[in-house]
Amino acid sequence: AAGVIQSPRHLIKEKRETATLKCYPIPRHDTVYWYQQGPGQDPQFLISFYEKMQSDKGSIPDRFSAQQFSDYHSELNMSSLELGDSALYFCASSLYARQATEAFFGQGTRLTVV
């Protein structure tokens, strides 16, 4: 079965640079979530989209922005990168239901800011 695809898998950027992470959800899933996981930390919710509209916002810095496109893929744009942005960035997708359903995660993008 198709899973959530994230690209790139690894990314190295310098401070103050910009990074774009991409996420392709499971086909027919209408909701995408972005999470950030620092070293030794639990994943922290950043932002989510339902049917291409932002549905919820967590602890996402103002330097970050995201959107979901007409084909349901999503991109997380990160500007003015800081060393503390080094983390694993996960995308997850689900099929929205009032009672909620399982969220399936991609393999993540490991961002290293040097």
Next chain:
Amino acid sequence: SQQGEEDPQALSIQEGENATMNCSYKTSINNLQWYRQNSGRGLVHLILIRSNEREKHSGRLRVTLDTSKKSSSLLITASRAADTASYFCATDAPGGGNKLTFGTGTQLKVEL
């Protein structure tokens, strides 16, 4: 503060033994999900238990949910070395748009 806290933070057992991990949360929930993560890898969905369920099984996994105590447990029976990973519980709250709040995770090591 974290919605979910897990204990133990680390657990080391021998292959064939059972492993039990606990998760506590603070607010009301729609569902609770358990995930596994191998070091630096993606999160693998294990099982979802709804707030009106008390117990759920999937293969060697058994999950319980006690909403009165705001806690859940994950039992892995007959553990294998391949079960070595970090295990996270994650909850979503009513009206929370299905976003997940993760616990701090339990690092399980299964030794041969």
